[in-house]
Amino acid sequence: MTSYLVNKEDVVNFLDNPNMKNQDGYMFAYVTSPEVLARLVPAPLKPVAPVIAGYITHMGNPTFAKPYDEAVLYSLVSYGGRMVGAYPFTLFLSGEGAEEAMLAGREGAAIPKKLADKISYTEANGSTHVVVTRHNVDLINLTFTPGIPNDPDIAKQLMGSQSALDTPTDTYSFFFDYKIDQDHDGHNHFINTRLIATKTTGTTHAFTPGNITMELGTSEDDPVSELTILKPIGGAHYQMTSGKMHETIQLAKVEPNEIAPYLITGRYDQAILGK
Template identity: 30%
Template sequence: MQKQDVARLFTTPVDAPAYAPTRYQFTNREYLNIYYRTDPEVLRRLVPEPLTVTNPIVRFEIMRMPDVSGLGDYTEAGQLVSVEHEGEAGEFNLAMYVDSVPAISSGREYSAYPKKSGSPSLYVDSDTLVGTLDYGTLRVATATMGYKHHAMDLDEARDAICLPNFMIKTIPDYDGSLRVCDLVRTQITDVTIKSAFTGPARLELFAHVMAPLSDLPVVEIVSASHVVTDLTLNPVQPVYDYLAT
């Protein structure tokens, strides 16, 4: 392999890349979203400046993704916090638990998604949409929603999916210090809403030291949605450099 070829590597291993060098397109991406009110003081301790918490709302999501270019079939679960940045409303992506090594690798390396290994699932059980998340052998979240009780306005569903998403991007240097530490922003703009429904919902979170979803306790369920989409992810853009301060 020539020097110039090494410099063009997308990721490693050199003979079997950890993920495909493509823009990820999702077909029939299915969301279970449960919005709930939590303890605002806990949020303020977790959400990094310059983001601000104006409303103590958390979105617990499970995303079933059966058809993704370059990545195949996988499922994710996570928590996102309602925030503002310079007057713009958005969500801070706190954590994502994923059952696919290529999706974890690409999300962390190519972008800034805070992904780690977990075992989420999303399925219909009789008249109920059920989402679960296991970490190792232990259950850490169970979400239930009445299946397709009320049709949701498609524009409202699109607006929720297309909120700006903020994340922390870190890359360590060889001496253990940080080479990159940025607040980044991304936003879905290419999306087709295929169906959207609301209904009654419940969410249980269970304590786990390595998957601390329950540190953001459920005080009150605000709303829930079940949305099916086709969409394409956009790249992230840095909006704040923590190493420059």
């Protein structure tokens, strides 16, 4: 029987070697405005291209939660001229294991995650239509059709490493970790702010490229269409047997007042601002 006091074995097993096994989903990329990325990507990270990429996928057998669906939009960025990876603006989760996955990601790696109403998949006429809905607003509408990507050359550059089948590939994602402290007058503020990177080793088992059509929506809590679509690059239907997060790298301390404006919208809804 479960107890509020766990044994030592459970402590050892807590979020141990988290692995997003048996993924089945769709990745995508599109050209966006350089000005938008310059405004929304915080220093010391730097965008490496005017591109937004992402995925919408079913996590079939995660080791830290029951199955769930996840969607993300991120910028390709560099740090210090030596590391390149993803800077996610927000992730949306839905399904039976969504709550546990959200908490594990936010508490384990400061990942900006929110619960969605639903993430739905519909197949028709050889294409797959995927919709991410939150607070009754369709935030991401993606249609994927197998075949030649919208821009084959750029798509190959962006997705080439993930198309290598049954070959473990390392990727990095950047996040800003923080704590919240409350003053004697009740004011909450961010402290212990720092840039971290997570290292993930993924193994792709199947990869089918294709073209995409895509629309973004916006609500008061989720300004997704701020990540402007200028031109679709392409996408792929992929399956991964493993996506193991096995290292968190401490990169740099950042000034709380400077990073605070970037920390709120991807993690919290507007009601938390107490207006």
